[in-house]
Amino acid sequence: xxxDFSAWAVARQSRFEEVLRDVLPQPEIAPQRLHQAMRYxxxxxxxxxxPLLAFAAGELAAAEVERVNIxxxxxxxxxxxxxxxxxxxxxxxxxxRRGKPTCxxxxxxxxxxxVGDSLQSLAFQLLVEHRLSDGPQQQLAMIKLLAVxxxxxxxxxxxxxxxxxxxxxxxxxELEFMHIHKTGALIRAAVLLGAQCGHVSAExxxxxxxxxxxxxxxxxxxxxxxxxxxxxxxxxxxxxxxxDNDKPTYVSLLGVVAAREMVKNLHAEAxxxxxxxxxxGQRLRELADFIVLRKF
Amino acid sequence: xxxDFSAWAVARQSRFEEVLRDVLPQPEIAPQRLHQAMRYxxxxxxxxxxPLLAFAAGELAAAEVERVNIxxxxxxxxxxxxxxxxxxxxxxxxxxRRGKPTCxxxxxxxxxxxVGDSLQSLAFQLLVEHRLSDGPQQQLAMIKLLAVxxxxxxxxxxxxxxxxxxxxxxxxxELEFMHIHKTGALIRAAVLLGAQCGHVSAExxxxxxxxxxxxxxxxxxxxxxxxxxxxxxxxxxxxxxxxDNDKPTYVSLLGVVAAREMVKNLHAEAxxxxxxxxxxGQRLRELADFIVLRKF
Numbered sequence: 001x002x003x004d005f006s007a008w009a010v011a012r013q014s015r016f017e018e019v020l021r022d023v024l025p026q027p028e029i030a031p032q033r034l035h036q037a038m039r040y041x042x043x044x045x046x047x048x049x050x051p052l053l054a055f056a057a058g059e060l061a062a063a064e065v066e067r068v069n070i071x072x073x074x075x076x077x078x079x080x081x082x083x084x085x086x087x088x089x090x091x092x093x094x095x096x097r098r099g100k101p102t103c104x105x106x107x108x109x110x111x112x113x114x115v116g117d118s119l120q121s122l123a124f125q126l127l128v129e130h131r132l133s134d135g136p137q138q139q140l141a142m143i144k145l146l147a148v149x150x151x152x153x154x155x156x157x158x159x160x161x162x163x164x165x166x167x168x169x170x171x172x173x174e175l176e177f178m179h180i181h182k183t184g185a186l187i188r189a190a191v192l193l194g195a196q197c198g199h200v201s202a203e204x205x206x207x208x209x210x211x212x213x214x215x216x217x218x219x220x221x222x223x224x225x226x227x228x229x230x231x232x233x234x235x236x237x238x239x240x241x242x243x244d245n246d247k248p249t250y251v252s253l254l255g256v257v258a259a260r261e262m263v264k265n266l267h268a269e270a271x272x273x274x275x276x277x278x279x280x281g282q283r284l285r286e287l288a289d290f291i292v293l294r295k296f
Numbered sequence: 297x298x299x300d301f302s303a304w305a306v307a308r309q310s311r312f313e314e315v316l317r318d319v320l321p322q323p324e325i326a327p328q329r330l331h332q333a334m335r336y337x338x339x340x341x342x343x344x345x346x347p348l349l350a351f352a353a354g355e356l357a358a359a360e361v362e363r364v365n366i367x368x369x370x371x372x373x374x375x376x377x378x379x380x381x382x383x384x385x386x387x388x389x390x391x392x393r394r395g396k397p398t399c400x401x402x403x404x405x406x407x408x409x410x411v412g413d414s415l416q417s418l419a420f421q422l423l424v425e426h427r428l429s430d431g432p433q434q435q436l437a438m439i440k441l442l443a444v445x446x447x448x449x450x451x452x453x454x455x456x457x458x459x460x461x462x463x464x465x466x467x468x469x470e471l472e473f474m475h476i477h478k479t480g481a482l483i484r485a486a487v488l489l490g491a492q493c494g495h496v497s498a499e500x501x502x503x504x505x506x507x508x509x510x511x512x513x514x515x516x517x518x519x520x521x522x523x524x525x526x527x528x529x530x531x532x533x534x535x536x537x538x539x540d541n542d543k544p545t546y547v548s549l550l551g552v553v554a555a556r557e558m559v560k561n562l563h564a565e566a567x568x569x570x571x572x573x574x575x576x577g578q579r580l581r582e583l584a585d586f587i588v589l590r591k592f
Contacts (some may be wrong), residue, residue: 025448117416152334
């Protein structure tokens with residue numbers, strides 16, 4: 001990772017943490033325990049990949065920072081809610097997330113359920129109570145994008161397919177279909193919403209969408225490789241869960257070597273879709289490198 | 297219940313069922329099991345009190361039916377998601393709802409979790425992809441109203457307070473605070489959103505809000521009385537749960553007689569806030585009667 005990119009990312013991560021602290025309900029407001037648990041589940045955690053993608057796309061599109069802050073926060077709240085629910089005993093039953101006890105372990109299951117539900121409502125509240133674009137029609141279209149990316153034909157739908165796939169052998173296209181929904185939908189939404197806070201043509205948006213699709217899928221394949229190879233300490237969450245859960249992954253389907261090859265190809269394709277943007281695409285290029293090279 | 301009102305309600309319930317069938321993802325679209333479970337959780341159930349309130353308020357405000365259909369559906373999807381999550385083992389652990397096995401019993405817990413999550417996303421998707429008002433700014437304000445009513449300072453927050461109250465003795469104001477959030481927020485939203493699909497003044501809206509607050513609270517007190525008195529067959533859900541769960545209710549706090557008295561007063565106050573509307577407020581008056589007199 002070059003130092004320039006590293007400084008860029010750290011500055012945005014740190015600014016974004018302040019944004020999250022502001023938009024989340026303050027811990028002393030009733031119901032306090034719920035609000036504290038919401039903050040626990042969201043703050044001080046993760047690499048904020050989706051927000052960074054939104055910031056990079058926003059800068060490419062010369063968007064106002066205040067607008068991108070809001071869409072990045074909304075996407076991250078949706079992501080955080082999905083982690084809280086995903087970690088619950090009836091789903092992945094995980095006790096460790098981002099190096100901390102998961103929300104239902106730290107609080108309790110009922111609270112974790114309500115934390116996820118409330119984070120989702122808050123994401124949509126943010127998108128309607130702030131100005132995100134010059135015209136309100138465009139803003140409604142942006143909110144629709146996040147609603148679809150989150151719902152049964154997006155992220156939650158991908159998780160449902162994931163559930164149904166336990167113990168089954170999926171084909172490569174089926175696995176891809178699952179991940180394009182489960183992880184990809186929200187990553188694409190982050191890129192597109194960041195860009196739509198500024199000014200891009202329909203053609204440019206289509207290229208950014210393809211970039212988002214490639215890095216979203218690469219992100220998942222990298223995750224599968226890391227899960228198969230890394231230990232729990234490095235990963236910050238319980239390693240080897242996929243194999244334990246008998247879940248189909250790119251590694252179980254292709255083996256580690258071919259999975260790494262797939263990442264390389266997706267990486268190249270992501271960079272390809274940025275060619276026409278020239279220098280303005282630099283941060284998105286670096287983010288593609290960052291996502292792909294994380295631990296390889 | 298007078299026959300005129302009964303015919304009005306039945307016609308709208310039946311039309312609304314078609315609306316829900318249309319807006320819910322079709323069962324043959326992937327992920328099929330999730331979509332089937334979403335339909336199971338929403339269709340063929342309940343008295344549709346919130347949609348009826350939205351329809352009555354919409355008719356009072358001369359709103360287009362197509363717009364009110366959408367806000368009524370969004371409110372009902374939020375309500376349905378809250379029931380699915382509320383029934384789960386980590387919350388109320390209920391097996392029966394609207395006379396049918398609850399969603400997690402009929403499917404499984406993980407699916408029920410995703411059903412609730414997806415229904416919430418769908419509610420917001422509906423509100424952004426349809427035209428609800430003449431101006432998009434007003435539409436954004438309407439969506440904010442539902443987001444706030446659903447989240448940690450609305451319905452989900454009320455449920456969190458409810459959780460924290462198990463085994464505690466609440467004061468009457470504390471119990472009221474809980475129910476104004478847990479049940480009241482969404483009922484008020486139904487009335488206000490129905491009216492805002494048409495044309496009402498700020499003063500009229502404030503009166504409708506007060507009406508919604510009164511019937512929302514009355515609804516909960518009636519529920520408490522019914523839970524204490526009715527048997528499971530009449531109720532369509534497991535009776536006596538509140539006492540079993542050691543939850544504070546209006547009956548445990550006031551006794552049945554004073555709880556009924558409170559309902560009477562709220563009923564009168566609800567009707568009072570409609571005085572200025574004349575004949576146009578008739579359906580809302582009848583709905584207040586309906587909510588209060590359900591099984592008394």
